[in-house]
Amino acid sequence: PxxxxxxxxxxxxxxxxxxxxxxxxxxxAARPETKPNGIVMDDGDGDYRGEWLESSRMPSFIGGSYRHDDHREQGAKSVRFTPDLPELGLYEVRLIYVPTNNRARNVPVIVHTADGDREVSVNQREPMLDKGVPRALGRFRFEKGRSGFVEVSNAGADGYVVVDGVQFVPAALADEERSGKRASGFAASPxxxxxxxxxxxxxxxxxxxxxxxxxxxxxxxxxxxxxxxxxxxxxxxxxxxxxxxxxxxxxxxxxxxxxxxxxxxxxxxxxxxxx
Incomplete structure (x- = not known):
C-alpha cells in the first residue's frame, strides 16, 4: 500500500x-526606478482606516511595496491621500495600483476638489498604464495647499482593493504625456x-x-x-x-x-x- x-x-x-x-x-520581478511627474504620494503616505496588508508579491510602480485590503471587511477599510499642492489649478488625478485577476472591478474612490466631491469607480483588473501613462480618475480643480484629497474604500468591492499610490499632475503637463511629447516616468508593467x-x-x-x-x-x-x-x-x-x-x-x-x-x-x- x-x-x-x-x-x-x-x-x-x-x-x-x-x-x-x-x-x-x-x-x-522588479521595475526600474520610476520618476513620475507632478505630485506623487506612495502608499505609505496615506491615512488608513482598518487593517491593510503591505505586500511586495507583485512588482509595485512606486516604491518597493503596495497595500491591499485582504478582501475582508468590506466597507470598514479606507485610505485618504492629502497632497500639498503648490498652486491653484486643474490637475489630472491618478490612482496607482498593481493589477491582476483577483482585484476588485468596482473600487469606490472619492475625489474632494475645490468644486465638491466627485465619485469614481475603478476596475483594478485593467492595466494601470494606458500607452505608458497611468489611467486617470479625471481632471479636477484644486485649491493651493492641503484642502483636497483622494479617498479609496473597499465598500462593496468584488475583489482585492490595492493601493500603490496617488498622483496629481497639472493638466498641461498631463496633456504632454498623453500626446507623447513627454515621458510619464513610469516603468512598464511586467x-x-x-x-x-x-x-x-x-x-x-x-x-x-x-x-x-x-x-x-x-x-x-x-x-x-x-x-x-x-x-x-x-x-x-x-x-x-x-x-x-x-x-x-x-x-x-x-x-x-x-x-x-x-x-x-x-x-x-x-x-x-x-x-
Missing part, C-alpha cells in the same frame, strides 16, 4: 532520478517589458526536463495573496495571446505549478488535455 512506502527512501530515489522535490523560489526576467520566473516554477537546473532545494515562502484561476475559456479567449508558461494537464501537480507561476507574476495558461 502507498501508506507503507518509506518516504526517505522514496525521496532519495526521486532525487537520484533527477526529479524536482522542492521548487526553487522564483526571482522577484506584461510590457522585462522579457528575460519573466522567462527566468517562468523557468523557476516550471516542472519540466527542459527547466534549467538550480543548485540546492529551496522551499518557497507562502503567498499572501490567493490567485483566481478562470474556470473555463473558449479558443477565442486565448488565440493570439502570449503566455510565459503553458501547463498541459489539470492534475494536482499541474494546477500547483500554474498557481505558483501566477503568484510570481507570470502569465499562465492551464490546459486540460482530456477535454
Amino acid at each position: 502507498v501508506q507503507q512506502i518509506d518516504q526517505g527512501t522514496l525521496r532519495a530515489r526521486l532525487i537520484q532520478d533527477g526529479q524536482v522535490i522542492e521548487w526553487a523560489t522564483a526571482p522577484k 506584461g510590457e517589458a522585462g522579457g528575460d526576467l519573466r522567462k527566468a520566473m517562468a523557468a523557476a516554477v516550471a516542472v519540466s526536463p527542459l527547466t534549467p537546473e538550480q543548485p540546492g532545494n529551496v522551499t518557497a515562502p507562502p503567498s499572501d495573496e490567493p490567485v483566481a484561476l478562470a474556470k473555463d475559456a473558449s479558443p477565442a479567449d486565448v488565440t493570439g495571446k502570449r503566455y510565459d508558461l503553458v501547463v498541459v494537464g489539470g492534475t494536482a501537480g499541474g494546477v500547483a505549478c500554474a498557481v505558483r507561476a501566477a503568484r510570481d507574476g507570470c502569465r499562465v495558461l492551464l490546459v486540460q488535455h482530456n477535454r
